[in-house]
Amino acid sequence: MPDPAVSATSSRLRKRAFAAGGLVAVVGAGLALGEFGNSRGAAPPAAPAPVPVVTAQVERRDVPHWQDTIGTVTALNRATLRTQVDGVLTDVLFHEGQSVQRGQLLARIDDRAIRAGLDGAQARRARDAAQLSAAQSDLTRFRQLSGGQLIARQMLDQQASSVQQLQATAQDNQATIDAARVQLSYTRIVSPIAGRVGLRRVDPGNVVRTGDADGLVTVEQVDPISVVFALTQDQLPGLRRAQAGGAVQVQALDRDAGRLLAEGELRVIDNRIDETTGTVRLRAVFANAGDTLWPGQLVSVRVRTGADEDALTVASEALQRGVDGSFVYKVGADATVAAVPVKVGYQDSTLAVIVAAANALKPGDTVVRDGQSRLKPGTVVAAARPATAATSTAATAATATVMR
Known part of the structure; x- marks a missing residue:
């Protein structure tokens, strides 16, 4: 027969196991109900924060065309x-x-020997002049006597020949004196310019x-002074057209700081293109009363070759290159961006002239000038106050971007 003590112990263990299992089931059900309730009441995921960018406005303005190169200052x-x-x-x-x-007068050379030679030539001229005067008087008398047939014709001819010889000697003396005076002038060295x-x-x-x-x-x-520089042969036609319309403006700038040193005008286009480099040399002339330009100095040169009047412009930094060409990110009223394809005409380090644009890009529109690397069409942006397309590099660096 089974032991009563063992049976009682087994019964107690079965009751405890059942109670523990029920407790686990209750806890599990509670957790499941809690998770179900949380999944139905959870908030949607947060929207991405706007991307901080710097913007610029599209403008209409007159845009001068400049060609940049390097030149050397040379004395005129x-x-x-x-x-x-x-x-x-x-x-x-x-x-x-x-x-x-x-x-x-800048210098003098010892002139004593030359002066002595000049004095000798003048003395010989005086001596020969006296002989010439006497010979001419004799010739006059011989002509009078010859008229009365008092002297032979031969004597008259000989005297006339003597006078001619003395006249030639006088001319030679004068030439010697003139040469000595020229030599004497060379002992005084003067500035030719x-x-x-x-x-x-x-x-x-x-x-x-x-x-x-x-x-x-x-x-x-050095006043005026010139700058000699070169442009490629492809730029020559536009330069010739600009020259035909009047004086061509040229600027000389400091190579390091980009500071304007002087403004002048194009004076000469060389008469041939260098076959080796494919460039043509030019000379511009500048007023230089303050000695801002110095012979031999290297300067940056800007040549104005034309202008676009009332052109549609954006900041050059706003242009992006894609598979199909250039485009800009235009910021809409809802702060989202759209990629607008554009065709660019003239462009420099500051401005780009838009000659054609899809989606009717117009003055007053806002485009992204900095921060494009994180953008795609439809991205929401947080932009700094729009800046004009002509904002300088210094102003660009100082512009604050809006952070999250």
């Missing part, structure tokens, strides 16, 4: 002063770097010779 005229006679440099009458005028002298290459007391390659000093005309 340059002269190297060399001696034309051999001698000792006795005087230097200028300071290095000094501004000089045309005809100003107005400009600025450079570094002196010979000191007083040195012997200078006509064969010296370096010369005494150089003088460069």
Whole structure:
């Protein structure tokens, strides 16, 4: 027979197991009901936050066309002063770097030998002039006597020949004197142009010779001054058209800071295109009273080749390149963006001229200028206050984007 104690123990265990199972079932049901209730009452997922961007407005304005290149400042005229006679440099009458005028005396060479030669030539001229005067008087008397047949015709002819010889000698004397005076003038070295002298290459007391390659000093005309630069042959037709319409404006700018140094005009287009580089050289002339341009200086050059009047423009940064060409992101009234294909005409670092645009892009529309990398059509954006298309680079850097 079964043990009564064992039976009682088994009965208690079965009751406890049933109670524990019921408790687990109740808890499980409660959890399931709780999850079901939460799934029916949960809030929808949050919408993506607007993408922060910087915007610009589409505008109509007159847009000048500029071609950018690099140029070299050169003197409009340059002269190297060399001696034309051999001698000792006795005087230097200028300071290095000094501004000089045309005809100003800059140096002198010892002229004593040349002056002595001139004095001798003048003395010979005086002697021969006296002989010529006496011979002419004799010829006059011989002609009178010949009329009365008091002297032979041969004597008259000989005297006339003597007079002609003395006249030729007088002309030779005068030529010698003129040559000596020219040589004497070479001992005074004057500036042939107005400009600025450079570094002196010979000191007083040195012997200078006509064969010296370096010369005494150089003088460069710096006001006005010129800039020589090159443009590609493809730009030549537009440049010629601009030149036919009047003076072509040229700007010279500092290469580092982009600061405007001077404004001038195109003066010369070279008469041939360089076959090696496919470029043509040009010269522009600038007023330079303040010495802002210096010979040999490298400058950035901007040449105005035309203009678009009342053109539809956007900031150059707003342009994007796609598979089908250029486009801009236009911001709608609901702050969503749409990709608008555009055809670009003239473009520089600041502005782009739109010559054709789908969806009727018009003045006053807002386009995205910065932050396009995170955009696609339909994206909601949070934009800074619209800026004009002509906003400078400095202003662009200072513009604050709206963050989340």
